[in-house]
Amino acid sequence: MLLIHCPYCGEARAELEFRAAGDAHIDRPANIAAISDEEFAEYFFLRDNPKGLIYERWRHIHGCGRFFNAVRDTVSDKFVMTYKAGQPKPDLSPAPGAAPALPADSRPVETYEATEGRAE
Amino acid sequence: MADPIAIAARRPVLAPHASGAARAALSAAGPAARLSLRAKPDAVGALSAALGLDLPTAPKHAARNGARHALWLGPDEWLVIDEDEADLMAALSSAGALHSAVDVSHRNAGILVTGAEAATVINSGCPLDLSLTAFPVGACARTVLSKSEVVVYRTAEDAFRVECWRSFAPYVLAVLAEAAAEA
Ligand SMILES: [Zn+2]
Numbered sequence A: 001m002l003l004i005h006c007p008y009c010g011e012a013r014a015e016l017e018f019r020a021a022g023d024a025h026i027d028r029p030a031n032i033a034a035i036s037d038e039e040f041a042e043y044f045f046l047r048d049n050p051k052g053l054i055y056e057r058w059r060h061i062h063g064c065g066r067f068f069n070a071v072r073d074t075v076s077d078k079f080v081m082t083y084k085a086g087q088p089k090p091d092l093s094p095a096p097g098a099a100p101a102l103p104a105d106s107r108p109v110e111t112y113e114a115t116e117g118r119a120e
Numbered sequence B: 001m002a003d004p005i006a007i008a009a010r011r012p013v014l015a016p017h018a019s020g021a022a023r024a025a026l027s028a029a030g031p032a033a034r035l036s037l038r039a040k041p042d043a044v045g046a047l048s049a050a051l052g053l054d055l056p057t058a059p060k061h062a063a064r065n066g067a068r069h070a071l072w073l074g075p076d077e078w079l080v081i082d083e084d085e086a087d088l089m090a091a092l093s094s095a096g097a098l099h100s101a102v103d104v105s106h107r108n109a110g111i112l113v114t115g116a117e118a119a120t121v122i123n124s125g126c127p128l129d130l131s132l133t134a135f136p137v138g139a140c141a142r143t144v145l146s147k148s149e150v151v152v153y154r155t156a157e158d159a160f161r162v163e164c165w166r167s168f169a170p171y172v173l174a175v176l177a178e179a180a181a182e183a
Helices: A039-044 B040-052 B088-093 B118-123 B164-180
Strands: A001-008 A013-014 A017-021 A051-058 A065-071 A079-084 B023-028 B033-038 B062-065 B068-074 B075-081 B100-103 B108-114 B140-145 B150-155 B158-165
Touching: A001 A079, A013 B140, A013 B158, B023 B164, B040 B088, B062 B118, B068 B140, B068 B150, B088 B100, B108 B118, B118 B158, B118 B164, B140 B164, B150 B164, B158 B164
Parallel strands: none
Antiparallel strands: A001 A013, A017 A051, A051 A065, A065 A079, B023 B108, B033 B075, B033 B100, B062 B068, B068 B075, B108 B158, B140 B150, B150 B158
């Protein structure tokens, strides 16, 4: 089972307590009534579905109830980090030879279990 | 050759409900007054004064004053339980601070799990770390137990209160009883 670090509870909790809530950092256009249908569809429906790091909203629905943001690798399902809602999107683009800069009050979370088996 | 009758020994279908397992016991908590309390940080002081206990602001913490308990559920959310069925709404009505209080006294049912294997019984369907270091006496958390959402509250090293919604209570009790029978 994945362990996900909730930035409000301050600890890693079981995946069972959480629910995914789609992409994070989707800004609602300020001029929502003025934009075209195509621009609305772009904002409302279309997502990038990246292979690799994705920024997502998650909710600790069976815990503290809070929404927060997470950076997850869509290939490995590893949670790279989580941070409170409202905090700026962290820049995790890898600088050559440098570790990515993480916000001060968040920390990377190891979500693998060393003992987890491999499907064969 | 092994005795086939011994191998085929069965447990009656109702055995979990009839067994008296010594290492974990279940009982129904008595009636209690309960509040779902929501408030911003600036109201915590006034609400604490009105309730007669310090509303906890740290995750997994609970505060207790006699029969009254305040359980941290989220950054702005508490479950207040008064085992003497005191009028919590009346206590808060004069708090003078913006808050939301909903009487959920009869929404929840409380199940008391006690005994040396109490944590094991809960962990049979709950992923929370209930070791004494991670979940000491007085700790509480909203979490899941099998397919039901519950609030787990440690009242002693070997005693827990499990709160669930009343329509889930027979299910939660059955799940706990099955584990207790094997504790
Ligand atoms: Zn949480």
